[in-house]
Every structure is written in C-alpha cells, then in structure tokens.
Amino acid sequence: MPTVSPSAVHDVTVIDRRELAPGIVLIGLHAPALARVTRPGHFAMVIPPSGETAATALGIYEAHDERVSLLFFAVGKRTHELATLKIGDPLGVIGPLGNGFTIGDARDVAIVAGGVGIASVLLPAQRALAAGARVRLYYGARTRDLLVERERFAAEGCDVLVATDDGSDGYRGYVTELLAQTHEPPELILACGPSPMLRAVARTAGEMNVPAQLSLEETFACGVGGCWGCVVPLVRDSAQAPSFPPAERQGSDVVYARICKEGPVFWAHELRW
Amino acid sequence: MNTHSVDLSVTIGKLELPYPTFMGSGCYGSGEEFAPFVDLSRIGAVVLKSVTRLPRLGNPTPRLVHTPAGMLNAIGLQNPGIDWYLDHDVKKFAERPCAVVGSVAGFSVDDYAYTVERLAARDEIKAIELNISCPNVAHEGETFACDPRLTANVVRAARATTDKTLIVKLSPNVTDIAGIAREAEAAGADALAVINTVRGMAIDVETWRPRLGNVTGGLSGPAIRPIAVLAVYEVARAVKIPIVGQGGIETVTDALEFFLAGASAVSIGTGNFTDPRIPVRIVDELAEYLARRNCASLRQIVGKANVGFANPYQFEGDEG
Numbered sequence: 154m155p156t157v158s159p160s161a162v163h164d165v166t167v168i169d170r171r172e173l174a175p176g177i178v179l180i181g182l183h184a185p186a187l188a189r190v191t192r193p194g195h196f197a198m199v200i201p202p203s204g205e206t207a208a209t210a211l212g213i214y215e216a217h218d219e220r221v222s223l224l225f226f227a228v229g230k231r232t233h234e235l236a237t238l239k240i241g242d243p244l245g246v247i248g249p250l251g252n253g254f255t256i257g258d259a260r261d262v263a264i265v266a267g268g269v270g271i272a273s274v275l276l277p278a279q280r281a282l283a284a285g286a287r288v289r290l291y292y293g294a295r296t297r298d299l300l301v302e303r304e305r306f307a308a309e310g311c312d313v314l315v316a317t318d319d320g321s322d323g324y325r326g327y328v329t330e331l332l333a334q335t336h337e338p339p340e341l342i343l344a345c346g347p348s349p350m351l352r353a354v355a356r357t358a359g360e361m362n363v364p365a366q367l368s369l370e371e372t373f374a375c376g377v378g379g380c381w382g383c384v385v386p387l388v389r390d391s392a393q394a395p396s397f398p399p400a401e402r403q404g405s406d407v408v409y410a411r412i413c414k415e416g417p418v419f420w421a422h423e424l425r426w
Numbered sequence: 427m428n429t430h431s432v433d434l435s436v437t438i439g440k441l442e443l444p445y446p447t448f449m450g451s452g453c454y455g456s457g458e459e460f461a462p463f464v465d466l467s468r469i470g471a472v473v474l475k476s477v478t479r480l481p482r483l484g485n486p487t488p489r490l491v492h493t494p495a496g497m498l499n500a501i502g503l504q505n506p507g508i509d510w511y512l513d514h515d516v517k518k519f520a521e522r523p524c525a526v527v528g529s530v531a532g533f534s535v536d537d538y539a540y541t542v543e544r545l546a547a548r549d550e551i552k553a554i555e556l557n558i559s560c561p562n563v564a565h566e567g568e569t570f571a572c573d574p575r576l577t578a579n580v581v582r583a584a585r586a587t588t589d590k591t592l593i594v595k596l597s598p599n600v601t602d603i604a605g606i607a608r609e610a611e612a613a614g615a616d617a618l619a620v621i622n623t624v625r626g627m628a629i630d631v632e633t634w635r636p637r638l639g640n641v642t643g644g645l646s647g648p649a650i651r652p653i654a655v656l657a658v659y660e661v662a663r664a665v666k667i668p669i670v671g672q673g674g675i676e677t678v679t680d681a682l683e684f685f686l687a688g689a690s691a692v693s694i695g696t697g698n699f700t701d702p703r704i705p706v707r708i709v710d711e712l713a714e715y716l717a718r719r720n721c722a723s724l725r726q727i728v729g730k731a732n733v734g735f736a737n738p739y740q741f742e743g744d745e746g
Contacts, residue, residue, distance in 0.1 A: 159462065160462050160463075161462055161463065162463045162701075162702060162703060200700065200701045201700065204676065204677075204700070205700075206492075206495055206496055206497070206647045206648060206676070206696060206697075206699070206700050207492060207497060207647075207696070207699045207700055208699060208700060208701065229492070231492075245701060247463060247702065371487075371488070372488060372490045372491060372492065373490070374453075374490050374497060374499065374696070374699045375453065375454075375455075375459070375460075375698065375699050376699075377455075377459045377460060377462075377463070377702075378455055378459045379453060379454050379455035379459040379460060379698070380452060380453055380455070380490075380499070380501070380699070381452075381475070381484065381489070381501050381504050382489045382490035382499055382501060383489070383490065384484070384487060384489065384504070385487070396506075396514060397481070397506050397510070398481045398506050398507060398509070398510040402480075402481055402507070402509075402510075403481040403483060403507075404483075405483050408483075409483060409484060409504060414459075
C-alpha cells in the first residue's frame with residue numbers, strides 16, 4: 154500500500170469544534186500543507202497542548218482545500234484535553250503518517266466502520282466514489298446516538314447500512330454479521346474499528362473470498378517507526394514486512410511490522426494475529 | 427553574554443559533540459525516522475536501537491501502555507542480529523548529519539565482547555553504548571547492571587575489543603548505583619548513561635490481566651525524572667568520567683536539573699514522543715539560559731548542585 158507522503162510537524166489553528174454525540178468530538182483545523190498531502194487511511198499525531206507526555210494518534214477524517222479534521226472519542230486524559238480545544242486555539246500536529254488504503258480500480262467497495270473507526274473511512278469512501286465505484290458503508294455502534302456522521306456518508310453517495318448492539322437503529326447485532334448477510338459480495342473491503350470487529354471482518358472477508366484492508370489501532374509511542382512499540386505479526390512474504398533476517402536464522406515464520414510505519418492499513422490475509 | 431557565543435559542546439570520551447543532546451536508544455530508530463520533523467544537525471548524537479549477537483523477534487504485544495506522566499514499554503530488544511545489521515543497516519548511518527552511537531545488548535559477557543568488537547569496527551559508528559540494563563529481557567528483572575561484578579566483567583571484556591568511546595548504561599533498579607558506577611569506571615568505561623527505565627507493571631482491571639505482553643516493563647517519562655536526577659547526583663559524586671543524564675527530560679528546565687546534578691550531556695527518549703522538536707528547543711533555550719546567567723560554556727554549570735565535591739571538570743572562566 155505505497156502511499157507514503159512527505160510528513161512534517163504542522164503548527165495549525167482550530168477553526169471548528171463540534172460535539173457530535175456525547176464524548177465524540179470533531180475538531181476542524183486550518184492546515185493547508187497537511188490537507189494537501191493527506192491520503193486515505195493516513196493518521197496524525199497530535200501534540201498535547203498542555204505538554205502532557207506523548208502525542209495522541211488520531212485518524213484523519215477530512216482533508217480538503219485548507220482544512221483537516223479529526224474525529225475522536227474523548228476517553229483518556231489526552232483526548233479529553235483535545236476535546237476542550239476552542240476555535241482559535243493553536244495546535245501542533247505531526248503528519249500525515251503511515252501507509253493508507255489502496256482502492257485501485259475496485260468498482261464495488263464495502264467499508265466497515267465500528268464506532269469512531271468512522272474517522273478513518275471518509276477519505277477512502279470519497280476516493281472510491283470519485284473513481285466511480287459503488288460504496289456501501291456498514292456502520293456499527295453500541296447505540297443509535299453514536300452513529301455519528303452517517304448522513305454525511307449518505308450525502309457523499311454511500312449506501313449506508315447500520316447495526317447497533319441494542320437494536321435502537323438498523324440491524325440488531327454486530328455490523329460484521331450484516332456484512333456477512335449480503336447477497337452481493339463487494340470486490341474490496343476496507344475496515345476500521347475495534348480489534349474484535351477487525352478480526353471478524355477478516356474472517357468474513359475470507360469466507361466471502363474478498364480481499365480486505367484493515368486499519369489497525371494500537372497504542373503508539375513515537376508514531377513514526379522509531380520505537381517498535383506498536384507491532385503486529387505479519388507473514389514474511391508480505392510486501393509490507395520490514396526487512397529482517399531469513400526465518401531460519403530467526404526461528405519464526407512471521408515478522409513484526411510496525412502498525413505506525415508499515416501500517417496502519419494491512420491486508421487481512423497477511424496478518425498473523 | 428551573547429546567546430550565539432555560548433559554548434554548548436561536550437566531550438564524552440573521544441566523542442566531541444557540538445550539542446549536549448543524545449537521542450535515547452530504542453526511542454529514535456536510527457534517526458532517519460525523525461528526520462522529517464527535526465534538523466538532525468542540531469542534535470548531538472543518536473543512540474541507535476540496541477543490537478544483539480543473534481536476531482530477536484522481541485516481546486509479545488501489547489508492548490506499550492501509557493501511564494501517569496510517562497509510559498511503560500516492553501519491546502524486548504527486537505532487532506535483526508549483528509550479522510544482518512552490519513550487512514544491511516550500518517552503511518546507512520553514514521548519511522546522518524549527527525554522530526551515531528551504536529548500542530549493544532547481550533546475554534553473556536562473550537555476547538557483549540563479540541557484538542561490540544564487530545560493531546565498533548565500523549567507521550559509521552562513532553561510539554558504543556553498552557546496554558547492560560534492559561529490564562525487559564531479564565530474568566526477574568536482573569540485568570548485568572544489577573551486579574557490580576557482572577558489570578565489571580562485561581565492561582572489561584568490551585573494553586578489550588575497541589578503543590572507541592564506551593558509554594555504559596546503568597540501571598536504576600539497584601540499591602547502590604554509585605557502587606555499580608565505580609565498577610564500570612574501573613573496568614574502563616569512558617562515560618556512563620544514567621538511567622535506563624525503572625521496572626513497572628500495569629494491570630487491566632476489567633480483564634484481570636497485565637497490560638503488557640511481557641507482564642512487566644520499563645517506566646519512562648517525567649514520572650521517573652526525580653529518580654534519574656538523584657541517580658546522576660549520586661553517580662557524579664562517585665566517578666570522574668562524564669555522565670549522560672536521562673529520564674523524563676522534556677524541557678530546558680528538566681535538562682538543567684541533570685547538568686546541575688552532574689551530567690555533562692543529556693539524553694532525550696520519551697520526550698521525542700511528546701514533540702519531536704523538544705531536543706532542538708532545549709538546545710536553543712539552554713544557550714539563552716547560559717547567556718542570561720553569564721556563563722560562556724555549559725561546562726561551567728555541570729555538577730554545580732554538588733556542593734562541596736570535586737567536579738571532574740575544571741573550567742576556564744569558571745566563576746562558580
């Protein structure tokens with residue numbers, strides 16, 4: 154998935170802040186240089202304004218013209234801090250980072266998003282739609298109120314199919330069950346969400362015999378490939394596997410790839426997790 | 427005093443650096459990873475990720491967990507082993523616009539001697555850090571750096587293989603770090619890196635499982651800074667060789683604590699994860715601080731918190 158872009162530290166300004174649902178916040182940034190080079194599936198490391206230790210990795214939700222936006226769940230100290238940003242506040246953002254989605258010439262794309270995994274799939278949806286593909290969004294959340302931005306995806310041209318754990322909207326159950334029920338398998342599946350959902354997507358895609366790209370989430374330290382803290386086991390013959398000695402010298406037929414550097418998007422069939 | 431005329435250069439063994447900043451081993455890849463975000467010509471040296479005699483896959487995941495004012499890591503020395511490293515990686519280090527310090531870890535005295543000898547023979551490598559204190563590959567946390575005799579044996583064996591600068595990285599997970607430091611100095615260390623991470627653990631109360639695949643990890647970040655400052659202070663009183671102080675440095679104030687405690691240089695590790703611009707900012711603000719305090723050279727303030735003890739450096743124009 155060769156979409157490496159020139160990345161940098163950007164000093165940007167908050168131009169938009171909206172609470173889309175309880176705890177789910179969208180922060181819009183005036184970030185022309187970042188917007189220009191961001192590709193589908195890229196992420197950013199956000200420098201904590203208070204100086205709190207370690208930047209926060211967030212998927213890039215929108216990138217167009219001079220604007221980049223980030224969409225996240227305020228769950229920890231650092232995301233809570235970002236949730237309190239106000240319009241006009243300065244922010245340091247490192248990005249774009251990672252290797253993103255490759256849509257190629259797929260004509261029928263299914264995108265699976267769980268919770269705030271939705272933050273990483275607008276750009277690939279837009280890219281596929283612009284190329285003339287049919288795009289179905291399978292969107293799951295705990296409950297109806299957390300299905301943020303679903304209208305946005307519909308307005309972009311996606312067919313939106315939703316699932317909720319509590320049945321408050323759409324299919325009652327997991328979004329991957331909804332995907333498995335389709336009578337029209339897509340040519341390509343792209344997914345972002347919690348790890349159990351991604352594992353289910355990988356299984357379902359395998360059963361459907363459809364290639365799937367998964368955007369993985371993990372705790373990052375550096376976010377730029379320097380610390381090897383965010384690895385995932387990958388088959389050695391993957392094009393994304395980092396250079397490492399032959400298996401017989403190492404006693405293992407997998408190799409750890411960095412989610413922040415070789416990923417965060419990997420082919421489901423190449424993961425050995 | 428003009429900011430631009432302040433001398434920030436340091437000499438660590440035979441290593442002469444324009445700036446007193448090292449990038450901590452294991453935190454900075456080989457420097458290349460951070461090149462888009464920082465001018466590497468404005469840092470002192472990159473300490474590479476540790477290499478071992480044989481390839482290591484590293485620890486199972488998760489390898490990281492964020493904790494208050496820091497983080498726990500247990501990477502487990504993932505590396506391709508010295509053979510592959512020499513053939514594939516080392517030649518790229520010549521391109522770095524800063525000094526490149528190799529880091530060697532091992533599981534026996536012979537491992538260290540073998541790996542140091544081979545790595546130090548390469549021109550791209552300007553000095554060697556002996557990582558005898560990684561808490562994440564040790565049995566029950568015991569490392570070479572936890573035992574004065576083992577420390578001496580490893581340092582002596584490595585010393586016998588190279589004339590290049592040897593920096594020995596000490597563990598805080600000991601009762602008498604000054605005693606270990608003296609052993610390392612007597613065995614031929616040119617400098618000491620103080621400190622490696624502090625052993626720690628975090629538990630997920632929902633799953634009742636440790637939050638690291640390795641169960642235990644090494645704590646870094648501001649949470650350990652006072653532990654590190656004390657360690658530098660105690661080691662500085664015990665040895666004459668220079669100290670590279672490290673542990674939670676994120677600002678010039680943090681760095682100054684280490685210099686005043688007796689460090690000749692500082693190392694930034696976890697701080698790079700907060701903002702990769704921190705090392706250059708520290709250097710700029712250090713020059714401003716020294717100019718404001720009318721110090722022509724950083725060396726003038728090294729160890730000045732050590733009231734009444736003989737500093738290894740005697741400086742020209744030292745007014746302190």
